[in-house]
Amino acid sequence: MNDMTPIRTSTPKDWETDQEVRWCPGCGDYAVLKAVQRTMPEIGARPENTVFVSGIGCSSRFPYYMETYGFHTIHGRAPAVATGVKLANPELDVWIITGDGDALSIGGNHTMHLLRRNLDCQVLLFNNEIYGLTKGQYSPTSRVGTRSPSTPFGSVDAPASPCAFALGSGGRFIARGIDVNKRLPEVLKAAYRHKGAAFVEIFQNCIVYNDDVFAPFTDKANAANGQLWLDHGKPMLFSNGTKGLRINRDDLHFEVVDVIDNDWAAAGVQVHDVANRAVAHMLIEMPAGAFPVALGVVYDDPRPTFESAVVAQNIEASKGKAPDLQALISKGQTWEVEKEPHVI
Template sequence: MNDMTPIQTTLKDWETDQEVRWCPGCGDYAILKAVQRTLPVIGAHPANTVFVSGIGCSSRFPYYVESYGFHTIHGRAPAFATGIKLANPDLDVWIVTGDGDGMSIGGNHTMHVLRRNLDCQILLFNNEIYGLTKGQYSPTSRPGTTSPTTPLGSYDRPASPCAFALGSGARFIARAFDVSKELSNTLIAAHAHKGAAFVEIFQNCIVYNKDRFDDFTTKGTDDKQLWCKHGEPLLFGNAKTGSIKGLALDLDTLSLKVVDVIDGDWQAAGVAVHNVRNRGMAHMLVEMPFGPFPMALGVIYDDPAPTFEGSVALERQQATAGKTADLGKLLSKGQTWTVEPEAAHGLMD
């Protein structure tokens, strides 16, 4: 077993000597710094930390974090991470993937690591495009997206990573965006969760899908952001102008609706209080159409359950209790026979 005692590190301790090679202005730079700032806060140890990635721009991540890392094959990072965690449950495993890597060729692997509830952090960078392979549309691209593979505009209905994760049985769902001041806090919450923690991070692809998320990520769009915090009312809007709104539950349609909050009295307006253990509320929050509704961010769902590696370890313990390992006995068990040297010689004649 490894010593998982938290240690004191700084951001510099998590930087490598590798040249960071993303396009200038790429949102991945901001995410990398947020992760490197977060690791010292959670007391992470480089010798016990593993970053696993698949294929894509986001998948260069392991080269840039001073820890153990695996740059694996397209969409299969969850499979490698599962093997790593089962081999050494004490390791702190992070999966870094993208909307193409994790939601297309790796969709089934993402689903299974979530439903099994492997104790790991899954960071899905969503830029709604295939960046590394030069701008093709991805599973999360919006209708009308023009690209080399959709020159007249995409007509596919985009996948929602958080809705997919919830449908796969995920026990922790969160959202943030690359340059958000809250990204580090969201990562801290994900790490504190025991089990598979799924974090969708909206990431600006400066070359092939520039400014796609400007309508809720840039300065002056705070009124379009709903940062979900457990036990607090679901409020958003502009406090300076007094234009505060909230989300209330419409019992007639069993859906959310936007209500005005007058004089700060959110209770009179019927604004709902966020409960991270309410799975139904989580589904409504991640599926809200942006525009009429704000973008739900922060920790949306957090309801721990037994982990996969914990269940495997318990099964092994129960299967071996009171038994002595004997390889020879195992090999000779069942229908076996011995071929004497003389008989073997006769067979060869």
């Protein structure tokens, strides 16, 4: 269970299957898979107590490559299947693997209700801003102007923000990571520790159909100025500590400030509080380019989970009652069909 003290009970090898991993060479999914396999032993998870559920898409091949129980379900319906799994056995660790198209297009309704209900699970949304499996059509997160087989003159759709969607749906844990970044495992660990629905957006490079779309903040040369890694109780610093984010109190928006001689307090740099929902929204909505991309745990404020409420309700409803299947079947309008004698 994800509220237990982590005890190493396995090795990364124990989480690898005998299946050939088949993604395009250079796909960011390989890095995410390895990060998850490395993380599992460190959080004390057990393969026989773990279930991976996916929908449809490149990322949804994931369950084949994890030596656990798994379901490769239908497009957009992974949250519904995962809910059934968790209600049937609340002791299982349930992970949902999905993509920007799977979770936010055909599966948007299911994703919303999973987050609203607060099922205890981890949702890893691989965001490459494109439909990779079906050969490069634009997705709900594709940027305006994206040229694809379905938008040859450039997309005119305003893109969806996965984390804004999750926060607006009532999500209580919102985080971001990058497929090849060494800090991704710590984000996964934080998601696992959270009791409830933990939503993690992973920026994942599609080398074939949308290569380097995240390069302005993921490339090594751009990382210092393009990435803001958040830590609870620590100042929001980036650019090797020479810049930070300050809230303009006049109209409540972030502004970038210079930090002189490491004195971030004098510059008014905001200290990150993972339980502050309003600030979380501001961090998610920061315009790309003008601000760094907020990464790590953006919001973490637990509340009672869906399955715990269902279990408690069932216990209360069954008090003083003995299970009797025959009585249940016979309740209401019943009749008996007598066997007629055999006629020759």
